[in-house]
Amino acid sequence: MTRLKFYYDLMSQPCRALYILLKINKIPFEPCLVNLRKGEQYADFFKNQISRFQKVPVLHDKDFKLTENVAILRYLTREFQIDDHWYPKDSKKQARVDEYLEWQHNNTRLNCTLYFIHAYLNPRLMGKEVKPEELAAYKRNMEETLNKIEDLWLGQGTKYLAGDVISYADILAACELEQPLMAGFNPSDGRPKMADWLQRVKLETKPFYDEANVIVDKVIAKQKQT
Amino acid sequence: MTRLKFYYDLMSQPCRALYILLKINKIPFEPCLVNLRKGEQYADFFKNQISRFQKVPVLHDKDFKLTENVAILRYLTREFQIDDHWYPKDSKKQARVDEYLEWQHNNTRLNCTLYFIHAYLNPRLMGKEVKPEELAAYKRNMEETLNKIEDLWLGQGTKYLAGDVISYADILAACELEQPLMAGFNPSDGRPKMADWLQRVKLETKPFYDEANVIVDKVIAKQKQT
Incomplete structure (x- = not known):
């Protein structure tokens, strides 16, 4: 029996990021799928047994229950063998990763999610109308965030967000940027540093990045056909 | 000469939280005031010399420049002598504090800030009108967050947010809850656990809590007169 139970849905960005981290570091876990579209997180069983917050990701380490993606990452680095570069022990290097996290x-999370909800989820899946001026405001906020990633983060001249080696910050950021892609908006268009960086992240996390994004990629492919 | 330069404005919640932490742990720092109302963070000097993100708080540890409240807290705990309960070294206890942070x-940060901006800053200081239905939506989101603090966090039966001893999570949360108070909304009304907990936090952080909130308290006093 494995020590960890990991509750996730690959439609959720932080779930994908943790999934990649667990897989790439060969940390064994029992995969516990939670179907967010079916609202499984709102069931009484989930609330009482899995997590009172009724969200994913959730980690159970035997009877210790933990939520929040970044809190889970940090816990995993203390409890398991994780290659140092993902979350460095060196105080200043760790601070740089924390700064992005x-x-x-x-920024990335809030603004890419809000755009995804109003440009794709609500109109396409829920049949909810979105006012064009509201969608434009969400898009503007997202573009402001994307420009900050291009100019303030990658503009420092480092190969990755928090330095010259890949860290969990890069996995998480890349996973968040899949959300606008599903809504037909490519964050890398007109942002050459971001395009190069994304290529590097995907290459360094092979084949787990693609594995985590298998559902997302289907949505993106379908989006391109319409 | 002190090692640390701390850039802050006591109108900012995370600045107040870090100020209290630094003072209560007797960590010496050079106080560098940044007047947000005057927009000092947007000056070229600030962008080039203090922080490219143009926000506070910022910590300079000699030539190492760090932003983001939680990243700064975590860096301080590695570099300085900070009483363990503020951010425990024990893996599971630390995870509980991280979970709130x-x-x-x-939640607390986003929703209390948005309410403060639309109920106080924009109409009272900027002369910007706010639509009543928009303000109602911001209030609803904030109340949902406040109910989660009352029921999901404090409802666990612990004396503090992350257990039975006070941690940085409590300082940060209390500082965030001052924002709606400035807008004339008392988060503790009808939330008895929150009211008791806030009393405990203020008592345990005396006299630095009051010192950090000196400007906030003036705004609240003025608000009550109107």
Whole structure:
């Protein structure tokens, strides 16, 4: 029996990021799929047994239950063997990774998610109308975030977000950027540093990046046909 | 000469939280005030010399420049003597504190800030009108977050957010809850666990909590008169 149970849905960006991290570091876990589209996280069983927050990802380490992607990452690095570059022990290098992991919440995560919800989820899957001026505002906020990634983060001249080696910050950021792609918007268009960086991240996380994004890629392929 | 330069404005919640942490742990720093209302963070000097992100808080440890409140907290705990309970070294206890510190970004922080901006900053200081239905939506989101703090966090029966001892999570949360107070909304009304907990946090962080909130308290006092 494995020690870890990992509750996830590959439609969720932070779930994909943790999935890649676990796989690439060969940390064994029992995969526990939670179907967000069916609302399985709202069931009483989920609330009482899995997590009172009713969200994924959730990690169970025996009877220790933990939520929040970044908290889970840090816990895993203390409890398991994870290659140092993903989350460096060196104080200053770790601070650089933390800086992105904290920054992204109200930037990459918030703005790419809001655009995805209003450009794709609501109109395409929920049949909810979105006012064009509201969608334009969400797009503007997202583009502001994308420009900050291009200019303030990658503009420092490093190969990755937090330095010259790949870290968990890069996995998480790349996974977030798949959301606008599903809505037919390519974040790398007109952002050459981002395009190069994304290529590097995907190459360094092979084959797990593609494995984690298998559903996302189907949505993107379908989107291109319409 | 002190090793640390701390750039802050006490109108900013995360600045207040770090200020309290630094003071209570007797970590010496050079205080560098940044007047956000005057837009000092947008000056070229700030962008080029202090932080390219043009936000506070910023920490300079000699030539190492770091932003993001939670990243700064974690860096400080590695580099300085900080009482363990503020950010425990024990893996599971630390994970509990991290869980709140990550959760708050798109809950306490986002929703209390948005309410503060639309209920106070924009109409009272900027002369910007806010549509009543928009303000109602911001209030609803904030109340949902406040109910989660009452029921999901404090409802676990612990004295503090992440266990039975006070941690940085409590300082940060309390500082965020001052924002709606400035807009004339008391988060503790009808939330008895929150009211008791806030009392405990303020008592345990005396006199630095009051010191950090000196400007905030003036705004709240003025608000009550109107």
